[in-house]
Amino acid sequence: MKKLLPVTLLLLTLIGYAQGPQGQQEPIKNNWNCFGPRDKQPLEYATFGTAKCKESREVTGGITDATGKFDVEASPGNYNIQCLNISPINLIN
Helix, strand or coil: CCCHHHHHHHHHHHHHHHCCCCCCCCCEEEEEECECCCCCCECCCCEEEEEECCCCCEEEEEECCCCCEEEEEECCCCEEEEEECCCCCCCCC
């Protein structure tokens, strides 16, 4: 009985380490599109930023292409993505 407790603790410790993170994960490349809120047209050369949900700090950003597309390379996780476009068209009536 006295030998069972140390063996059990050793096994639980090994199982705990086996379930932990396996090092830094490789970045994943994702393709996205930015569209206007009203006309659903692609936003040309809009700026975008991505931020981790829990940390709320910007991870990466850039500018969309002429068709509103952009690529983001980031480690797996949950992100907030925001597209901003400055337009000469007055959207406020």
